[in-house]
């Protein structure tokens with residue numbers, strides 16, 4: 001199939017490269033000339049494991065990037081809209097979707113066939129059949145179901161594992177306004193192995209995506225709330241509490257009772273039932289906030305999700321309270337921030353807990369070093385020149401922790417597993433604040449972890 005992908009962010013570029021790998025002819029369109037040039041030269045403008053190699057391979061096959069949206073659309077059987085849908089502080093910001101839909105609509109005027117327009121961006125229920133449809137029809141002068149088909153195909157990839165998630169999806173949700181839009185999508189995904197393909201209407205497809213992300217965010221904030229309580233209970237550690245909770249056979253089913261040594265399936269969802277310094281990224285915070293605003297507009301109280309967000313906002317400060325237990329005055333204290341990306345495997349720092357932690361520590365007069373293997377440039381850009389100049393950035397872990405008084409783990413990069421070995425020979429090793437509970441508390445000389453109550457000896 002010939003595919004035009006509008007927007008070359010994490011979703012657009014991963015989708016484009018993966019569809020090309022399955023033999024489709026793909027043009028990835030963006031408004032950013034530097035981004036388009038970089039992609040055509042085989043450079044991916046952000047870090048995503050395995051993506052650059054895939055893009056380089058596919059550039060010699062069916063993939064290219066372009067600034068020319070009308071030309072890409074005029075030739076396409078399927079047009080994917082994968083532009084950003086940020087939260088503007090009050091509600092979902094649909095400016096990019098509106099503009100891209102209008103531009104696609106205008107480009108459809110010259111189309112000789114009846115292509116499928118597919119919304120890949122995360123949008124609230126009713127957006128595809130409302131705003132997107134209106135813009136497409138107004139721009140093209142065509143009617144949905146006659147001059148073009150319209151579908152909504154939410155994306156569930158996780159940054160850091162985006163390529164493998166796209167290539168081997170856990171579900172494919174085909175939202176469509178008619179049978180034809182379902183049939184074309186089924187053909188598009190024919191070569192992707194997937195146990196479950198759901199065909200539904202556009203609004204249900206939109207709601208499936210929001211509900212999935214809201215559930216994940218709720219599990220994280222629930223675990224953090226339990227962790228914050230455990231931190232007040234002498235001798236209680238949230239890790240042990242949660243490992244007991246994980247053994248519920250409805251969460252971790254026992255494989256076969258007839259086998260002597262019973263084994264369990266340990267589903268990935270259990271990683272959301274762990275306490276930490278809070279969730280970030282370009283999806284969970286904005287999707288949950290957009291759904292809250294949407295629900296409230298419709299008179300549906302969103303109390304649970306509201307609490308999920310409130311707790312998550314407090315979690316970075318809660319992490320810092322662990323440093324303050326040991327150093328009540330942070331002025332002049334040297335602190336290493338270990339991990340800036342909102343999760344390992346990505347350079348994305350959008351809504352990362354590292355940003356409020358850095359701002360707060362700088363505000364208290366601490367001297368900061370910041371370590372990350374992938375997200376130094378994105379963090380500098382997010383902090384701006386003034387705050388960035390007050391931080392010593394490094395991708396060398398040994399340099400980051402050398403001589404500091406405290407080191408705060410905020411991203412569970414596997415590289416940080418080397419920390420105990422690095423600290424072992426030090427005369428005055430730093431206090432380690434483990435915001436991701438990734439180290440054995442006994443493996444470093446001085447340790448504080450989220451969700452650990454005080455030692456019973458001290459009570």
Ligand SMILES: NC(=O)c1ccc[n+]([C@@H]2O[C@H](COP(=O)([O-])OP(=O)(O)OC[C@H]3O[C@@H](n4cnc5c(N)ncnc54)[C@H](O)[C@@H]3O)[C@@H](O)[C@H]2O)c1
Nearest residue numbers: 007008009010011030031082083084085100121122155159
């Ligand atoms: N990032 C994720 O992990 C993820 C996962 C699932 C779903 N989503 C959703 O997918 C959508 C895209 O997310 P992202 O992280 O890839 O976004 P992004 O902001 O990283 O990238 C969007 C790209 O679209 C381009 N763009 C904007 N308007 C355009 C236009 N009119 N024409 C051409 N290009 C245009 C921008 O220049 C940018 O490069 C969002 O709705 C997001 O919620 C994201």
